[in-house]
Amino acid sequence: MTEDILYDPNRDLKLVLKVSSNMCNIDCKYCFEKMKHIRDAFITEQQLENILKKIKNNVVITFHGGEPLLIGKSKMNALLNIVNLYKNKIKSVKIQTNGTLFDDEYAELFFKKYKDLNIEVAISLDGTYEMNKLRVDYKGNNTFDKVIDAYEILDKWGKKAGMLSVISKHSIKYVEDYADLIMQIKNLSFVKINPLFNIENNILTPDSISPMEFSQFIIKFGMIYIERKIYKKIAVEPILSMIQNINGKESKYCNYNKHKCFEFLSIYPNELIGPCDCFSINDFSIDKDTYFLEDNISKNILSNKIIPIKKLLDKCEECDIFEFCVGGCLSQRYYFRNNEALSKEFCDSKKMLFEFAKQLKI
Numbered sequence: 001m002t003e004d005i006l007y008d009p010n011r012d013l014k015l016v017l018k019v020s021s022n023m024c025n026i027d028c029k030y031c032f033e034k035m036k037h038i039r040d041a042f043i044t045e046q047q048l049e050n051i052l053k054k055i056k057n058n059v060v061i062t063f064h065g066g067e068p069l070l071i072g073k074s075k076m077n078a079l080l081n082i083v084n085l086y087k088n089k090i091k092s093v094k095i096q097t098n099g100t101l102f103d104d105e106y107a108e109l110f111f112k113k114y115k116d117l118n119i120e121v122a123i124s125l126d127g128t129y130e131m132n133k134l135r136v137d138y139k140g141n142n143t144f145d146k147v148i149d150a151y152e153i154l155d156k157w158g159k160k161a162g163m164l165s166v167i168s169k170h171s172i173k174y175v176e177d178y179a180d181l182i183m184q185i186k187n188l189s190f191v192k193i194n195p196l197f198n199i200e201n202n203i204l205t206p207d208s209i210s211p212m213e214f215s216q217f218i219i220k221f222g223m224i225y226i227e228r229k230i231y232k233k234i235a236v237e238p239i240l241s242m243i244q245n246i247n248g249k250e251s252k253y254c255n256y257n258k259h260k261c262f263e264f265l266s267i268y269p270n271e272l273i274g275p276c277d278c279f280s281i282n283d284f285s286i287d288k289d290t291y292f293l294e295d296n297i298s299k300n301i302l303s304n305k306i307i308p309i310k311k312l313l314d315k316c317e318e319c320d321i322f323e324f325c326v327g328g329c330l331s332q333r334y335y336f337r338n339n340e341a342l343s344k345e346f347c348d349s350k351k352m353l354f355e356f357a358k359q360l361k362i
């Protein structure tokens with residue numbers, strides 16, 4: 001079972017293209033990309049093509065980084081041109097950006113020149129101006145206003161947008177404000193709320209929240225979400241997955257489903273590849289000794305270096321709430337693994353979410 005959860009070779013691959021490596025134009029205080037030891041470079045057209053031709057299955061592509069828009073319009077055009085050549089196997093194309101470099105020219109490229117690719121844009125914003133205070137530029141200025149401008153440009157082009165939010169310690173008390181903010185952004189259709197669980201010396205950093213605090217945030221938000229019928233306008237993870245799993249429907253979100261980590265392939269410049277980018281590429285790079293990427297992944301998940309990740313899933317086998325929790329995010333648990341109290345709190349926090357979700361049973 002464990003190997004199937006980490007990787008099923010029959011499914012589409014989700015490529016997370018680190019087009020700008022881990023380089024970025026802003027300086028978010030918590031960013032895990034800064035910890036990765038990789039060379040500064042951009043993915044070249046040739047490297048992208050080499051990767052795409054070595055994939056047997058269909059693919060979902062996300063332009064990522066660092067900051068993907070840092071590569072500039074001409075380079076973006078060249079990479080999209082390669083994607084377009086392989087469009088028979090591309091299921092969808094997404095851009096995950098901090099929004100600060102987004103403008104009408106990028107919009108024209110995404111929605112006019114490459115209209116047929118149906119590109120979707122998701123922008124990172126941690127909530128209100130106050131909640132977003134760790135997302136700053138290199139002068140220490142909050143990026144909030146620029147991000148709101150980016151949503152407005154998308155709206156002007158008639159495009160819906162996604163949002164990725166990281167909830168850190170100082171944001172816990174702003175649940176109501178968070179709900180107000182997401183309702184104010186007219187074209188928002190999808191939101192993913194993630195916790196800040198950064199670990200240093202095996203303990204959570206001062207800006208991080210604890211697993212219990214995160215579940216409390218999600219429960220409070222969940223109550224507002226239902227009371228104010230926000231679900232009619234915006235799909236919010238992990239609430240959506242919790243409702244799906246408690247009602248016996250399969251969630252599509254890796255944290256709550258049985259397809260995790262090695263189905264999300266991070267591609268760095270020079271064709272360096274790894275599992276989901278929440279893991280450090282320095283810990284889990286994938287060896288490429290056969291031609292097709294799918295075969296390389298299948299081989300790699302049998303290697304000894306994956307054993308610590310598999311052990312996490314072994315622990316879930318006896319768990320009463322496995323069908324609801326499905327093991328959670330394995331990178332979070334991996335970085336908690338040397339702190340027994342934190343690992344236990346992670347599972348307790350999932351049990352708390354399970355108790356809440358029971359009320360959402362239809």
Ligand SMILES: C[S@@+](CC[C@H](N)C(=O)[O-])C[C@H]1O[C@@H](n2cnc3c(N)ncnc32)[C@H](O)[C@@H]1O
Pocket residue numbers: 024030031032033064065066067068096097098123124125164165166194195196197198
């Ligand atoms: C690494 S960024 C890359 C794409 C782009 N620069 C952006 O900010 O959307 C992708 C997402 O990872 C999130 N992220 C970065 N560091 C994180 C951390 N330590 N914990 C949780 N999420 C983090 C960011 O907030 C962002 O939503």
Ligand code: SF4
Pocket residue numbers: 023024025026027028031032033065066067098124
């Ligand atoms: S914008 Fe994205 S890549 Fe850049 S520092 Fe912030 S989270 Fe990291």
Ligand code: SF4
Pocket residue numbers: 254255260261262264276277278279328329330331332
């Ligand atoms: S590390 Fe977490 S976010 Fe990444 S694929 Fe695995 S479960 Fe999903």
Ligand code: SF4
Pocket residue numbers: 315316319320321322325326327328346347348350351
């Ligand atoms: S609660 Fe803990 S043991 Fe149970 S499925 Fe979730 S992560 Fe695994």
